[in-house]
Amino acid sequence: MMKKLLLIAFALLCVNTYAQDETRPWAFGVGINTTDASQHGVTDPWDQFKDYIGPFVDTNTVPVLSRISVARYLNRSFTVDFAFAYNQLEKKYGESEVLDNLNYFSTDLGLRYDLNNVIGETGWFDPYAKLAMGIVSVDGDWGVPASAAFGFNTWFNDKFGLNFETSYKSTAHFAGNSFLGLDDAGNVAGIGNYHFQHSISFVYKFGAKDTDKDGVPDKEDLCPETPGKKELFGCADEDGDGIVDKDDACPKLAGSASTKGCPDTDKDGVADKDDACPNVKGLKALQGCPDADGDGVADKDDACPNVAGTMETGGCPDADGDGIADKDDKCPNEVGVKENGGCADPIVPDFNDSRxxxxxxxxxxxxxxxxxxxxxxxxxxxxxxxxxxxxxxxxxxxxxxxxxxxxxxxxxxxxxxxxxxxxxxxxxxxxxxxxxxxxxxxxxxxxxxxxxxxxxxxxxxxxxxxxxxxxxxxx
Known part of the structure; x- marks a missing residue:
């Protein structure tokens, strides 16, 4: 049964991955676990490996939901978790010896490290390594195992997924340790000093804060205080012009992106609210007004709209450049002053001239x-x-x-x-x-x-x- 579940787990690696993160920091899991007693410690790595890969004659699996877990995301590197498992021991030490269906309980408090920090983001595989301490009990005989584990998550969507974890547990470090008063926490009857534990669990992520209750977590919500649409990252669009209200200068009137969501009746790229000539296509530089003679003076302000002039002369020509329009200049080809009707002033003014x-x-x-x-x-x-x-x-x-x-x-x-x-x-x-x-x-x-x-x-x-x-x- 466990082999079949392993095949299912690896097949699910093709599912898109939504990593556990601060948007949904909690994950709750329920599943099944398998225990595999071992006679080999870390000093016998080859025998230990052979025992790990099979044959599975000494594995014990309860065919019901037998493991629960809770995980809390801390940051992009670390997640802390707690797991409780129940099993019944019928076989041990690579033999088919039948035990008395000993009741096995385990609890573990672990710290996961996200291996994507090492191998790079995979987009489909969310692996981790874990160290944990816990308690194991077999019909009242208990021990304190330290464990090393490897696992991965793969998610069906942003809430539900599957977790696979395999761990190696050892209580040998406490065997005979009278100094710490834990000499009874070493060899545990029915399971020995070493055993493997494997699990597959369905997991559910939760805990994402959604202040405005629009179904978009605050972490992903660009407008966390105002209900909005998921496709607009949680922001509202009252006038339906595709520009969210927070970026829309006219949130109640449909417009375009070029005018920051405001209407533009004459389609000149200047919003009606800023357009001095909203019904006539014009230039942005002239607040949306036209300039027929191209002199930089809008036609509505140009005293000579069909003849290029200057700003100083209200859009009219000034041949001598004295700032007096030719139409008002008595001397249009001679630089002069306004007081003289556009004609020249004396080079040296009269010393007693009251002007x-x-x-x-x-x-x-x-x-x-x-x-x-x-x-x-x-x-x-x-x-x-x-x-x-x-x-x-x-x-x-x-x-x-x-x-x-x-x-x-x-x-x-x-x-x-x-x-x-x-x-x-x-x-x-x-x-x-x-x-x-x-x-x-x-x-x-x-x-x-x-x-x-x-x-x-x-x-x-x-x-x-x-x-x-x-x-x-x-x-």
Whole structure:
């Protein structure tokens, strides 16, 4: 009978395998077991092997369900299990000797190691090796066997399968061990020091958590809090467009994957909710609106929809590139300003034009003065002549003339002295024909040193007048 069951077991290896894992961590098994008494220990491996493979004249099998087991998956390498088995011993030690139908009980607590970690995932074969400790009892005479086992699972589906296991058990290590007080846990009458035990069980996996009760375990459920469909990995699809609600931007309206589940009436790839022109096919870059002249301005916003223009001119042409559409430009071929109707502004604005505000710009000259004086040093007039030439050429609208002093003496005196220095520069520029109205004069005293006043060189640098360009900016 056991040989037939073994053949069935190996035939079932062709069944698809659904490995026990954290999705269904518990497995409960019921089946039958066979015991095979042996006279050979691990020191006689050849005799032990011959005894293992047959002949089966000393095997004992109860033709009813005689084994139950419970296994708990720990991780991809280890599973712990507990097994209880019952048998009746009629034959022993390779003989046909008839015993008195001795009642045999065994319990084992084992740790399985998944051999797929060694041989690689097979997809059809789920083997393991196991070490276990347990208790065996034969009509009240008991022992504590250690066992090594090999087994495999093959699954019919994700819940039901078949388990085959074969183990070698030995109580010899406790024989005569009075130190541990287990000298009676060695040789067990009726079974001896060594025996094999084989089993085949039907197993059922359970324990998978399914929070939303949709039949998809949380481990496999992409939407574990919301009931859904198995083919959608546990997620719902309210509008039936094939896009799960959690990924559907419009879960109540059928759409397509390209628009994240939202409708797209004009089929331009822009969802109606984001389409500024939902009934006219357009461009994604223009929120679904068309652009007939291809200038990057949507027709609905294009003042010249059939002639290419620029964004700055509302989609109309601008031949001179001054930001004023040709249709509004009085000088369409000349770069100009809006205030002049698209025509050019003067190169240098009128210094007193109220449309401009004046700010200090680039520093163009610095002239130094003697201590306590507003008289020019040698060479200063040459520098000021350069400034006069700049103003004469009308490249600038005006100048800031700022007088400065070092920190020697009272602050009020230094302000007066710095103003006198600035006035001396202005007087020279005016003497050269520069209109005084184009000059802004300031006496700042010692408030803005450009060097340290703690050295003679630094104080000399601080006795100066700075001349800067006046920038004219439109208000």
């Amino acid at each position: 401009y505000e004046r700010t200090k710009g680039e520093l163009i000259k610095t002239v130094e003065f003697n201590f306590g004086s507003y008289s020019f040093k040698l060479g200063v007039k040459d520098r000021l002549d350069d400034v006069v030439a700049l103003l004469d050429e009308k490249k600038v609208a005006g100048l800031y003339v700022e007088g400065h002093a070092d920190s020697t003496g009272p602050a009020a005196y230094n302000v007066k002295l710095s103003k006198e220095r600035a006035d001396a520069v202005v007087d020279y520029l005016v003497s050269k024909g520069i209109d005084k109205s184009r000059l802004i004069v300031l006496g700042l005293g010692e408030t803005k040193p450009k060097a340290s006043n703690s050295t003679a060189k630094g104080r000399a640098d601080n006795r100066r007048v700075e001349i800067s360009i006046v920038e004219m900016k439109k208000k």
